[in-house]
Amino acid sequence: MGFSLKNITAIVGGQWQGENPDASIDNVSIDSRSLQNGGNTLFFALSGPNNDAHKYIPELVSKGVSAFIVTKIPSGINANFIKVDDTLTALQTFAGYHRNEFDFPVIGITGSNGKTIVKEWLNFLLSPDFNIIRSPKSYNSQVGVALSVLGINQQHNLGIFEAGISLPGEMAKLEPMIKPTIGVLTNIGSAHDEGFGSQDEKVSEKLRLFSNAKIVICKKDLRIEKYLDSQVFSWSYDDKSADVFISKNTQQHRTYLNIEYRDLFLTVEIPFTDSASVENAVSCLMVLLYLNYDDQTIRERMSQLFPVEMRLKVKNGTHNSTIIDDSYSSDFQSLKIALDFLESQKHHGRKTVILSDIYQSGLSHQELYE
Template sequence: MKIEDLHKLFLESKGVSTDTRKIKEGSMFFALKGENFNANEFAEQALQKGAIYAIIDEEKYSRGENFILVKNVLKALQELASFHRNYLGIPIIGLTGSNGKTTTKELINAALSKKYNTMATLGNLNNHIGVPLTLLAMNKETEIGIVEMGANHRKEIAFLSRMAQPDYGYITNFGKAHLEGFGGVEGVIKGKSELYEYLKANEKTIFLNLDDPIQKKHLSYQKIYSFGSDEKPDVPVEYLQAGNFAAIRVAGYEINSKLIGSYNGKNMAAAYTIADYFEVAPEEIKKALENYIPGNNRSQVINRENLTIILDAYNANPTSMAAAIENLEAMPQRPKTAILGDMFEMGESSKAEHQELAERLQKGSIDSVYIIGEAFYGTSTDSRIKKYRTFEDFSADYSSGSIDNGVVLIKGSRGMALERALEFI
């Protein structure tokens, strides 16, 4: 079936489903494959549950006219998303970076939605499947699309950019994330910069943080809208100290967020800059940024009587860990406790990066430190830092309720599921 014909059927449907457990009535079911599953096997079940078409790539599972056979279901999904993006013809903002992508995306969406009907990536659906699902969630009512792009190896951002065809783009930062796939920090820089290379090649607009020396290398490009604390950016920003939370001053407005950590000031500034470019009123941007509350284990602040808990258990890499630890040390509350889990996808750098972080903790001012996971367990530390090979070892040793005041940081890679520690505090 031609992509134009598939798109006509898509427009008549109620959207796309890829999971038979979450079938939307009237949707098109795309039978994706993985290493351990083949959704072609569940295509008939999807129709029984309310899907109107099942897109499959194995003829033996076809049972009639509601089954649409294609060469490759994933490729069909991606091509349909690109076709739909061009059909809509709306401005698309592409977003990537090592840290802060999802928070920045949510802030941009909050600010732009004060004036426009926006559609942004849901959660962290930012890969080769998530990006097409995001594009296909947009419709004729959508005025601006915001597409988060994640990657753990080179050429992935380039591929996602060709699919989403962004008109604007922003990179949050270049940090020590997914070092295994990128082959080191230089690989991270080249991989993430594929977004800017796409924008340059297609004469699109880059939003640029002039306080980032790596990003400043793109200053020779003409279509730039910048922010920063010096060097005469388009949007001058002053970063403020406002207790434990990020705050900025811009265009005469002091904006105080509910985001823990001064490092989130850059994310706020980026969102302000992009909303300013699209002519959202400054007072409306201020409202949006101040009212945004983080969720989904990302820099969540949980208050329990005399105890403040910073739950940041969605992701971790050396750059974000260092920022979170620095922020904890700067907070006025005492005592300070850190419960930290292994950082994944570090490749050959894993041992050295975990050891460096352990030494940083050993020299720091945090009162109690618990490190959990195989990588952290293999580090050399003194007895002040308590090490556990598994979360189960930690939970068995930890005395429930022994931390009842001060501030606690809980941070680790998603696979560590450190939000479980909330049960013991």
């Protein structure tokens, strides 16, 4: 990273107080528990409804941290401080500046479901050919995206980042940090899964991520394309006017995708049969086609796709039972996909669903539990 505190103060528009403005920063942190190298770390004291990280500053100073971005400077502590109006905004501004220091392709992924799976699969498919920086785990929030982007360094030549939103206006903060050159839209789902008043509002908000992208990869849908200024690279199961036309054939535990693209006719085998996994695999396949991968490489790598932890992962249970672990997220669209997947499993007659609260429903407490 190698930014001086003086430079960072200017980037985030803060006020400096300290003794060493030329000190170099190599890491940023928002979590006092995961601190690794205090001496060259800049700590952002984020404040939320349940926690204010300013209270950890004395403890962090004792661990060797000497640089902080804060909204209020504590008294009696000898350290370097950059005071700002909002520490989250400062973190995002710094991440956006850092992103602009690099000029390599970046794949930005959004949608109601499948973001993390598509990101992990693309990392697997492309890592033999690129040094990839990607969002860790499911870091797709206002904070997670910033931390992911700040991990970019000179060794990377491809970025893969996911963006998740739950309210109007949030994507406008994520887009400048990710600034994708290639966009991937997995699906839209229902407006009620998130805090949007209508499907149109949800679609237009998600697509803000691609406002500066060269190309957007998505299932062919005129409702989506009307919001896009970027070139669209579309696929379809039933519309031959799409750029890529796909027919599928399921046999036992595998699906065979018959691809028609320009003068190319290609059959690709993937180790999944449920519709959600197949569509996520198609999103990845479209990226390979766009990047001009050869037929053999596409077939070989797509056939090796794997389940992602806690996303429709099938495990053997006791007493001849089967467990489907889909505990990664909890919303109605994810539940519908999981139930469809459960229904496709034919080895057991009796089926049981174990649910927690569904917080990402867009419904009131009374409506949710009626």
